Structures are given as C-alpha cells and as structure tokens.
Amino acid sequence: MKKLFIAIVTLALIFSCVPAASAATNGEVIYHSQYCLDNDITIVDEIISYSQARSSDKTYEFNRQITASGTTIGSISIKGTFRYDGSTVSVVSKSVTKTDTYNGWKYSQSSFTSSGGTITLSAKLTKTLTPSIPFTMTLSCDKDGNISHS
Numbered sequence: 437m438k439k440l441f442i443a444i445v446t447l448a449l450i451f452s453c454v455p456a457a458s459a460a461t462n463g464e465v466i467y468h469s470q471y472c473l474d475n476d477i478t479i480v481d482e483i484i485s486y487s488q489a490r491s492s493d494k495t496y497e498f499n500r501q502i503t504a505s506g507t508t509i510g511s512i513s514i515k516g517t518f519r520y521d522g523s524t525v526s527v528v529s530k531s532v533t534k535t536d537t538y539n540g541w542k543y544s545q546s547s548f549t550s551s552g553g554t555i556t557l558s559a560k561l562t563k564t565l566t567p568s569i570p571f572t573m574t575l576s577c578d579k580d581g582n583i584s585h586s
Contacts, residue, residue, distance in 0.1 A: 462487070463497065467585070477569060478503040483585055493519050493528060496583050498575050502561060509541040509561060509569075514548075516555040518577035525553030525579045532557060540564070553577040 463484035470480045479502055486495040495517040502510040513534035519526050527550040535543040546558040553576055560570040574586045 466583075475567075476505050479571075481585065483575075483583065485583070488517075492521055492581075493517055494577060494581050494583070496575055496577075497533065498573055498585055499534070500571070500573055502569060502571070504569075507539060509538055509563075510543060511536040512543065512557075512559065512571075512573065514555060514557050514573055514575065516550070516575050516577075518553055518581070518583075520553070520577060520579050520581045523579055525577050525581075527551075527553065527555055530555045537561060544568075553579070 463486045465482055466485045467481070467483035470478060472478050479500060482499045484497040484499065486497070488495055495515065497513055497515040499511070499513045501508060502512070511534055513532070514530065515533045516530040517528040519528050530548070530550050532545070532548060535545075537543050541561045541563045544560050544562055546560070548555075548557050550556070555575045557573040558570075559573075560568045562568040572586070576584045578584075
C-alpha cells in the first residue's frame with residue numbers, strides 16, 4: 437500500500453511540473469520602427485505575432501513607446517485576435533493591454549473600436565502646463581490574414 441501511495445504521489449508531482457500549454461504565449465516581433473515628430477517626440481512601434489492553435493485565427497499586439505526629449509513618457513499596447521477565411525475577416529477579441537505613463541504624464545482614452553478587420557484606439561497623453569500628445573493606433577487584418585498598422 438505504501439509503494440502504491442508513493443507511486444501516485446510521484447506521478448502527481450511529475451504531471452504538476454509540466455508547463456501548461458497556451459496558444460498565444462510566445463510572441464514573435466514581426467515589425468519594428470522608430471520615427472521622430474517635429475516637437476522632439478520619438479515614437480517606437482512594434483508588432484508582435486502570437487501563434488494560434490486555430491489556423492484561421494491570428495493574434496497580434498501593437499506596442500507603442502512615446503518618448504519626449506529622450507525620456508519615455510508613455511508605453512501603450514493593444515492586442516487583437518482576427519478570424520479570416522480568404523473571403524471575410526472579423527475581430528474575435530480586442531483589448532488595451534498596457535497604458536503605462538511616466539514623469540507626470542497621464543493616459544486618456546477617447547475611443548476603442550473595431551469594425552470588420554480593424555481595431556482602432558484613439559487616446560492622448562497629457563501633462564499639466566504641457567501640450568497634450570494625441571495619437572491613434574490601428575491594427576488591420578485582411579481576408580488572407582495579412583496584418584497592417586498605423
């Protein structure tokens with residue numbers, strides 16, 4: 437009886453150590469760009485693709501880092517899952533996953549919408565006695581699963 441108990445406990449420990457499978461845990465950076473605006477604002481955009489168990493679904497995350505005069509003032513991310521079949525596309529889910537601000541800046545969201553295969557976030561960063569920084573983040577997927585952003 438004792439040997440049976442030890443065997444059961446051993447098996448339970450072995451199976452409890454196996455990492456859980458997840459369809460969208462490890463992402464791959466598929467796009468990275470950096471550009472400067474007139475007012476010493478630098479924008480760094482990055483798109484991450486997550487693998488899915490269902491081949492007609494794709495999950496993407498759009499990360500934007502906003503820097504003013506060399507100091508990061510905001511880091512914003514949106515994530516969306518798209519379903520496509522070669523003739524149509526739709527948004528399965530969408531979320532704003534990150535709204536971090538620094539050095540006294542605040543995040544203010546105007547809207548977060550989806551239509552067809554497009555997700556759009558309109559927001560701005562504000563700080564007292566400083567001009568606000570409005571921005572729009574858009575993720576779009578076409579009927580064939582190709583992603584684009586702006």
